[in-house]
Amino acid sequence: MRRLAVWAVTAMFALAVYLLLTLWSGAWGLWSLSELIAGVVMALIVGLVAGNLLWERGGWRMLMPHRWVLLLVFSAGPLLWAMARANVDVAWRVITGKIRPGIVRFDPALKTELARTILANAITLTPGTLTVDVHELSGAFYVHWINVTDERPTPEQVCGALPAWARRIAE
Amino acid sequence: MNIVIYILLAVGAVFNGLGALALIRFPDVYTRIHGATKCTTFGSIFSITAVVVHGFLRGGGEGGTLAVHALFALVFLLITNPTGSHALARGAYRGGIKPAQAVVDQLEKDRR
Structure with a gap:
């Protein structure tokens, strides 16, 4: 259960960064459809690979904006x-x-x-x-x-x- | 304003040149990595700043995009360069390469 939560949270962070970087990339709204699909797939992979490393031993501290x-x-x-x-x-x-x-x-x-x-x-x-x-x-x-x-x-x-x-x- | 770009490019080229010279002059892999780090820090900081200034001076959508892309390239270069250098150094040490002319090797002492 914890693994799943870690994966989901990391994937959402990665997706948010990706969406910021590719803002105004297509004619379809703010993002083109292909960018959105590629972003979701890459975010899921990043979450799977980096999730456990990121939150172990005090990684949550970086949630504080200051x-x-x-x-x-x-x-x-x-x-x-x-x-x-x-x-x-x-x-x-x-x-x-x-x-x-x-x-x-x-x-x-x-x-x-x-x-x-x-x-x-x-x-x-x-x-x-x-x-x-x-x-x-x-x-x-x-x-x-x-x-x-x-x-x-x-x-x-x-x-x-x-x-x-x-x-x-x-x- | 072009003179600013030329100065930035010249400083970047000098540091990159010295980094290349370090590869010839320094004795082993670890000291050579120090020289290579000099390339990727000041060499690329100054060269990329020149591109950013050029982009902003050109103005418009195209120039702005160029400047922002160059800045992102610099940020990612500065994040990934130490990771790669550390992996090279650690791999070299584990592969059995001893630092040349070393006055002290604390890692060797602690592993025994």
Whole structure:
């Protein structure tokens, strides 16, 4: 029963996004008939594949609208700034060839899957740091770092304010 | 206004060029992924922003559609790129490729 509810809710979300993206696509009302059929079929498949992953361990938190606003603020502000600094830094390392690579471990103490996903994505998106693995149980991050300054770093040393923002958005 | 588009394209091309150079200069798969990430972040952000500016300047339905489509392309690129990079790095590590010139490999220590 729960599986069915999860499937239906996820499929409805996927369909809503699809309908927003294909607005004014046809002469038949707002959407053309073929778009509607394709949308329903794809939404059902997406619900089947992603349903269980999405709602497990605190995924429902993202139903609160202010978290989406926070996600937008984070992407346009701190993430973009971190990306800009890292880009210039790595560009300089490409030219000079000064690298000190290594895989370090740190524990950002994030509990929900979603917060870990957001942080891992943000870390990988900034050049110079790359998430290689995340320990499922303890939540420890293994990050390939192009300039290892400390072999046992704190999360702030590797990725600055990003863990705090991941916690704000999804926990 | 064309000068803005040219500047954006030039900056994007420089970062993309440096990313390509990184593939030659860096020693192993992990450091090369850092270089490739630089392409997909600043390289494509600046190139696609140039397309968006061009679309808005052209105006009308066609230009607006071009700008919005380009923005969507950027959003999806920024969501999918880290996923792919992480899958590559994790797959490489599980496949037994050790990071070259590494000063520390905590993952190796913890797996033992």
